[in-house]
Amino acid sequence: MKITFPHRILLVGLLIAMIQPLLAQNTVRIFELKKKLKTSKGVEKSVLLNQIGFEFRTSHPDSTLHYCRLALxxxxxxxxxxxxAESYxxxxxxxxxxxxxKEALKKYDSAFQLAESVSDTVQMAHAYNNTGRLFFEWADLAKAYENFSKARLYFESAQDTAGMAYAYRSLSDLxxxxxxxxxxxxMARKALALRQAAREPYGIIxxxxxxxxxxEITGDFTQAESLLREAEEMASNLEDEALLAEIKxxxxxxxxxxxxxxxxxxxxxxxxxxxxxLSSTRLVGKSNLLLGEILLKQKQLKEALPFLLAAENDSRKYKQLELQTEATFYLAQLYGLQGANAKALVYQNQYKQLNDSLKNSELALQAEKFNFQLEIERNQQENELLKAIEQKNQATIRFQRYLNLGALLILIIVGTFSYFLWRSAKARKLINQKLKVQNHKLRELNEEKDSLMGVVAHDLKTPLTNIKSISDLLPAVATLSKKQEDFVGLIQKSTAAGLTLIDELLEIHTLENTLSPNVSTVSLSTMLQKKxxxxxxxxxxxxxxxxxxxxxxELNTDADWLGRSLDNLISNAIKFSPRQATVTLRSGITDDEAWISIKDEGPGFTEEDKGKVFQKFKKLSARPTAGESSNGLGLSIVKTLVERMKGNxxxxxxxxxxxxxxxxxxLK
Structure with a gap:
């Protein structure tokens, strides 16, 4: 079959008619919702139908009615x-x-009645907000404010952020x-913040x-144009023509x-x-008024007239009082410029009447706002009183419950306590017996340690001392060969190291058995100079x-302990320093303490060495530079002595x- 040109035109028209409903709303979301709809049943299907209908509300309200009736x-x-309630x-x-x-108002009333019957505060709030916007369109600002305020309270009590954004937007318009x-x-900024937090693009736009x-109204034109262009770009990306028209x-x-x-x-x-x-008529009057006003300012009176007449007619039809007031004002101006004074006078009188009506609405709003605020405060006080009474009743109930449980708990606690007391006494008796045995063993070990120290002090130290004395005399009583001198030196060095180790072991033993220092006044400069x-x-x-x-x-401390500490530190500084190095002794006073510093130019300590430098018998990476002995006890003794002197x-x-x-x- 051959397709003629008229048929082609008809096909194009049909295609446009088919794709037209997909414009001006979130097509991706509608597609996703319809996909879910295929497998849904019951209440879930009803909710999905409502959501699809909501997407068509601005561009194709007939589609909204269709889907919501199916949901109903x-x-x-x-x-x-x-x-x-949501459908209505x-x-x-x-x-x-x-x-x-008028039909919208009936639907909102039905929504409120249904939501109230099941205590659905969210849908009640939406009904209030929608009703308020309707009264706002009719310039009944007092009723608009009352409904917006109630919507806000309900949304906030339900913590519905999307609803709160709607209420803030409505209050901003008011x-x-x-x-x-x-x-x-x-209010508008609060709405934007909530929309951005929810990442809801339509609300953000x-x-x-x-x-x-x-x-724009407050004169910040740069900010105004920037925000409107941002909104325009977002609406274009979403292909939402209804929003785009509003931004334009x-x-x-x-x-x-x-x-x-x-x-x-x-x-x-x-x-x-x-x-x-679009099939939406809500913005047509505003569009006509804008074009009429622009053309009027350009002195294109003939072109402006039909737009202003259409704006006045639409606003009167849909009870848009503020829009109608502006339209009559510009019509009076236009007819005046054309010399049609009679018509100009008619519209001037209409403008005065409408403007007075607007002013009366404003006064009524102020009075209603004050009365409603008093009502809110009164309700809050009543709620606080009811809460206090409820809290008191709950406290009484809890107290009675605690009394009932108390007797049982006391019996359980007494029985449990008696049982554990018996177990504890038995366990304590066993522990005391074990401690007694352990203490006896510890005393025996301590006695063995003291005996060992006595052996070290007498049976080991005396022979070593004799060996050292004899080796010291040998060079004086006989002429020794070079090899013999080396052997004697080795004997002297070994016995000296052994005696040093014995002295340090005995010193640690003495410290462990001496708990308190022998305090006297010590002149720091005198002691250091002697050292x-x-x-x-x-x-x-x-x-x-x-x-x-x-x-x-001058400080009050144990002179012997301080002297031994300095001996160990100075000895180590010399022992670990290379030849021709410098060892520096410094002292001073800071606040209520004295400080002593011994600094050398030796190999220093690694981080690993620093962790064990004050531990007993720990061999560190640094070694004495001239073959001197080091047994790892000196710094441990120093730390013990300093801490016993309450220092660090x-x-x-x-x-x-x-x-x-x-x-x-x-110092003291």
Missing amino acids: KISRVEKAYVPM NFMGLADLYKGAP FKSQHDYENALA TAKNQIGSLY LALGQLYLHTGSLTKALSEGFRAENILKR VESFQSAADLKSIRLISEIQNA IVLLSDPGKGSEFIIRLP
């Missing part, structure tokens, strides 16, 4: 009142966009109509559009306000073209310079950079 049928069968709310929105406000732009901006319009109207209003009439006219006609493709003099010969053997920088201080010792060292030991002791 299922909800009635399932006796599911919550989806039914969405159908009310569709009626409003179709230009049937404050804007009252020229309270500070509160209008505050409407909030940015609303804030941009407010910036806001941009047209902005350019009209700034005197850019060509841009304003361009945006106005773009909005008009979009609205012609320098006593170690000078040892330093000279390695060509080491001993430098002292001493600040005098710290080590500052890096590998290859020497070491510095700092002792800090209290």
